[in-house]
Amino acid sequence: MKKRIFTLFLLLAVVVGLFPAAMAAGTEQITVRFYNEVSQRYSEPTVTDRVNLTLDGEALIPEDVPALAYYPEGSTNGRTLVPVRLISEALDATVTWVPETRQIIILREESTIVLTAGSATALVDGQAVELPDGVPAGGVMWDGKESTMVPLRFVSEQLGAGVEWVGETATVAITSPEEPQQPDPTQPQEGDLGWITELSFDEEEQTFTITADHTPKYRIVDLGDRLAIDLLGAVYAPAVGKDLTLQVESDAIEKIRCSQHGDDLGYGYPHTLRVVLDLASGVSYAQHLSVSSGGNQVRVSVTDVPEQPEVPPLDPSKITIAIDPGHGGNQPGAVYPDENGNDVKEKDLTLPMSLMLADILEERGYNVVLTRTGDDSVSLADRAKMANAAQAEVFVSIHCNALDRTDYEGIFTYYYPNSTRGEALAKQVQAGVVASTGGIGRGTPSANFQVLRETTMPAVLVETGFMTHPGELARLCDPDYQQKIAQGIADGVEAYLKAEI
Numbered sequence: 001m002k003k004r005i006f007t008l009f010l011l012l013a014v015v016v017g018l019f020p021a022a023m024a025a026g027t028e029q030i031t032v033r034f035y036n037e038v039s040q041r042y043s044e045p046t047v048t049d050r051v052n053l054t055l056d057g058e059a060l061i062p063e064d065v066p067a068l069a070y071y072p073e074g075s076t077n078g079r080t081l082v083p084v085r086l087i088s089e090a091l092d093a094t095v096t097w098v099p100e101t102r103q104i105i106i107l108r109e110e111s112t113i114v115l116t117a118g119s120a121t122a123l124v125d126g127q128a129v130e131l132p133d134g135v136p137a138g139g140v141m142w143d144g145k146e147s148t149m150v151p152l153r154f155v156s157e158q159l160g161a162g163v164e165w166v167g168e169t170a171t172v173a174i175t176s177p178e179e180p181q182q183p184d185p186t187q188p189q190e191g192d193l194g195w196i197t198e199l200s201f202d203e204e205e206q207t208f209t210i211t212a213d214h215t216p217k218y219r220i221v222d223l224g225d226r227l228a229i230d231l232l233g234a235v236y237a238p239a240v241g242k243d244l245t246l247q248v249e250s251d252a253i254e255k256i257r258c259s260q261h262g263d264d265l266g267y268g269y270p271h272t273l274r275v276v277l278d279l280a281s282g283v284s285y286a287q288h289l290s291v292s293s294g295g296n297q298v299r300v301s302v303t304d305v306p307e308q309p310e311v312p313p314l315d316p317s318k319i320t321i322a323i324d325p326g327h328g329g330n331q332p333g334a335v336y337p338d339e340n341g342n343d344v345k346e347k348d349l350t351l352p353m354s355l356m357l358a359d360i361l362e363e364r365g366y367n368v369v370l371t372r373t374g375d376d377s378v379s380l381a382d383r384a385k386m387a388n389a390a391q392a393e394v395f396v397s398i399h400c401n402a403l404d405r406t407d408y409e410g411i412f413t414y415y416y417p418n419s420t421r422g423e424a425l426a427k428q429v430q431a432g433v434v435a436s437t438g439g440i441g442r443g444t445p446s447a448n449f450q451v452l453r454e455t456t457m458p459a460v461l462v463e464t465g466f467m468t469h470p471g472e473l474a475r476l477c478d479p480d481y482q483q484k485i486a487q488g489i490a491d492g493v494e495a496y497l498k499a500e501i
Helices: 084-090 152-158 347-363 380-389 420-437 470-476 479-500
Strands: 029-036 046-049 052-055 068-070 079-083 094-098 103-108 111-116 121-124 127-130 140-142 145-147 149-151 162-166 171-175 194-202 207-212 218-222 226-232 244-247 253-261 272-279 289-294 297-302 320-325 335-337 343-345 367-370 394-401 411-415 441-443 459-466
Touching (some): 079 084, 084 149, 084 152, 111 152, 111 441, 152 171, 194 253, 207 226, 226 297, 320 380, 347 367, 347 394, 347 459, 380 394, 394 479, 411 420, 420 441, 420 479, 459 470, 459 479
Parallel strands (some): 052 171, 320 394, 394 459, 411 441
Antiparallel strands (some): 068 079, 094 103, 121 127, 194 207, 226 272, 253 272, 289 297, 411 459
16 A cells, blocks of 8 residues: 555553543643644644653653643543553563554564554454544654554553552553463362363254253353353363353354353352353344253253344345455555565555456456556545446455564455444455465454545455565465455455345
């Protein structure tokens, strides 16, 4: 994607601890300017409060923009923002800015946090997490210096650190993460009832059975689309230290999960095993399931399955899909050398993938519109106009990613912020591409990209992989792998259409 000359920064306001506007006596006030993503310029000067930081009791001092209180409009309660590199590196994480996708990627051991400019959604290990208050992305300038600012509590706690507000000194005290403890080889303790010995599902009888070495005591928690069964005083060894998922063949139950708890559920036993049944659409505990017990077992039986309304078959001939091969002409996009030292241009990867996708969709009977079919220069505005003029039901823009490091790979699919249908499309496309290629799924963030903002239909932008990762670049250059990407996008688009239209 086209690099921008100016640097974009993140401004995400998340509560670190509400504190009064006056803060502590003698708090230093500073004048800053906040970056506005929509206007792409800094605001007028704003007076706010400097916030002090400590890490494990020692002062933590930013080199450029200090930690500060952000006061949302109309509120006297402040929320602390801190330079991303300062807090991340202090907690032994690495930080990378991706200019083409306007992302900050924070890596620590096996954890990945992705923050995207223009988005109130973060990705934590590939899972979307809504940032509190939905505050949009931006940046901060102070005393002629600029810095990427992130919500202190959100980032710190995602990295395993503790956060405490000390009002007397206007200080946020950060505590480094504790060394991870080895999973407790949990045993039933005095006061417990014993072991859960087996969890099984009979597909023919449509009955889930919990077997114990004692007469089980349990509580039922009806959660609407889920049914939780808490087994009191019980320990199940396979669930110790991790959540366990059981896949089942049932029209009423999608999957069964269990998690080993200590005494945190409030039942008065040293341990409780929580078993959760995720129910299919339209299924409820009251109408379609029954729970019974006897001897050393608890049984959940499917008594009825609601009839699903007939969905008229999809007619591809009435559906138009707009495909947008990223870049082209005098806009090469990212350029990186392959293993032989030859420069590979992003525009030369996105076009063949797009043409393959068009062929697959046309073979399935869909109408297809391409924003370019050759090495043409097409403005972002014109790409959106083409899709709108064709009255397409779906818009898919295809790109390749880049980073200033060579060890990061994976697939992202973007949608426009607050677009419910765009988000649904992104999730289906992302799932399709990951399944087809076997690549690493990095999630589905929202982003204020022009082709997503100015198209009138559900739209996604697929970042098919990182050209800066040698292995992934080699795959992106392979026509067989390109075909897999196209196949995955097609499958995702069709899955979305079948669910939505």
